[in-house]
Amino acid sequence: MDTTVAADHAKLAEELPLDQIDVSDPALYQQDVWRPYFRRLRRDAPVHYCAESPVGPFWSITKHKDIVDVEVNHRVFSSSSTLGGIVLRDRPADLELPMFIAMDPPKHEAQRKVVQPIVSPENLDNLKDLIRGRIRTTLDSLPIGETFDWVDRVSIELTAQMLATLFDFPFEDRRKLSFWSDASTALPYAGTIVESEEQREEIFRECLGYFMTLWNERVNAEPRPDLISMLAHGEATRTMSPREFLGNILLLIVGGNDTTRNSMSGGVLFLSQNPEEFAKLRARPELVDSMVPEIIRYQTPIAYMRRTALEDAEIGGKTIRKSEKVAMWYISGNRDEDAIEEPDRFLIDRPRPRQHLSFGFGIHRCVGKHLAEMQLKLLWEDILRRGWTIEVLGEPKRVFSSFIHGFTEMRVRISEPR
Template identity: 60%
Template sequence: MRRTPDPIRDSRDDSARQRALSLPLEEFDPGDPELFRSDTHWPYFDRLRKEDPVHYTSDSMFGPYWSITKYDDIIDVETNHAVFSSASALGGITLVDVTPDLRRESFISMDPPRHTAQRKTIAPVFTSTHLERFAIGIRERSVECFDNLPTNEVFDWVDRVSIELTTQMLAVLFDFPWEDRRKLTRWSDVATTIPGPGGVVATEDERQAELGECVRYFSRLWEARVNQPPKSDLLSLLAHSQGTRDVNPGNFLGNLLLLIVGGNETTRNTLSGSIDALNQHPAEFKKLRNNPALIDGLVQEVIRWQTPVAHMRRTALADIGFRGKQIRKGDKVAMWYVSGNRDEDVIEKPYDFIIDRERPRRHLSFGFGIHRCVGLRLAELQLKIIWEEILKRFERIEMIGEPKRVYSNFIKGYETLPVRIAR
């Protein structure tokens, strides 16, 4: 369903489209974070998919890199571990290059077989038995959150709902001190930010100082878990598992930040995105209200539509010819999930928001293959329960003005989302 016309958005989109069409392809830099903050990246990826689906950017704030923009091509790169590496020693999973002394290895920035051993450590947390237990708490926390929201006044949905509910879930997963749970949100934001004026942190030194606080805090919790009988929380599993209990400090922090960011950013920004999407497509909200059984479809569609992780990066281990282009050993390669999820050759009417699609799970938002998000079922469960409780209470959640988006080409998310709930 096409969105409701909006003069401000339409003018902005038209300007972005005209610039994307007039700019020479060799000047394209689809990873410019400003494109994502202004929500004007779409026409650049549209043109790349049609004219140059494997594109080389020779100069950017992140250095030179390749862009893979088609759905099937992304899968081919994602599954070719012999040539395309996610290893942190080569730069890791984002376009941002980190100096070797600051690189922190996690299982998502490892290649097999080391990746497999560390991933298996936390997999038991996301079994069906645990999910059934989590569901009870998710519903209780959702009820408390929604029953305490203000009505007939503007408030920030990101802060009051998206951050609060996802941070509470993270605190449960880590068995983290409840009163300090917002530290998890802060560390997630710091870990994924691009330092600069007006950003989450101004400099890389500030970023590292806050991540140092994260290490010290979790080190204290780690020591306590090591000296306790094993429990089912993530930190206890990491502390007692043979594959992760003796890792170096960099690997320790890397795995922690991966779990914090993965548990926070995906659900948090998809939950905010669901409000944005349904405000733009009120006919779909009416469809949902008339048939709440469509919540499962809504969850998958908004995960695709939002694509909370815009890209993952790989590094070429050898020269390779790929779709007529020559990728050299050491080159950075960005798999743009945000583009693959709008690929017209794979997804019918990809710019339409349709909560009853025939194949709703056909998206790349959780990655593909061995690096596919280990907590995806929990993310889906959270979103489903939250929307079940929303439909019980609210006729409409109205966006008031434009949201403020994150300055990042990695996390595609919202800083603020002003809304009003009429009673």
């Protein structure tokens, strides 16, 4: 990050009137200058109302405890797609995209339960050797001593392979899954992956058509341990509308893609920025167990989740009115000084590394959190086995989004031990 730009934003964050701070601005995350704005809000307005923004008026919940309070109060704070779902930017009513994370009980639990077996401890044990083998093959293919893009060659590739396995999706088409994930979360602007909602809907139709073919194959066969077969045979999901099927497919793609993919890139960046932590890891490889959740905290791949108030409610001394939007900023809660000691330091031996909000909390807690952690652990175990030093060259390119907190490119060079 340019130190002058960082200093300018640190100054601006302190000088702006509180009612002019808009932490939904995607540029803050693309430029990696979001920290001082949340530091100011946590101190001066932990429950903050933004009256005017491109996504409309909304409340920001920025403290760890308050975020947990909103998460667990799903009877008052709804995630239903009929009210706007989980992102601040409202979709047109005719383009509503139902998915189980954007549902309230009891339908949420019923649909979530259908896919839960894919991440059972038994299934994770069955997947471990496959994941380890793919990591080794992928890392074997990397050019030592040359500059390349870690995001594309490692992070996207490994998560696309994992998604193809979970869906039993044609392996040769696995990069379609990454594309559909990016297209579903991208902001529509000229010159980007999705230039308009109309173009996004065209991409969605392609995605739905592909998955409907697979659905029709699985629904007419014996149940199998893949996500499409689970949805096709699940009591709560087998009669879904095509739009709801699409919504759940996109949820599973994004959920299986973004958290792991951006944490795989973030970990490389953080260890490159903190060589003393990398030295600590080399000296004590068992610290990979606490480093993995610390990477996920420090990166916070999903910056926030939205809720909509079903009735008037009080949080942090502020009254949120019925129908108002509420953003639970995990990216701020994970840097809350009152909940996490030295939150702005990356510490691989942090005593309580899982005290983070990156997976959410309560009934909507990420269904695949253990799979994400396992993939990261196996990746770093293999990197340590090779004795590599991975140097990040220049500033990474980041996603233009206030929802997905991640990377589009990160140039690196690998050195082997001498």
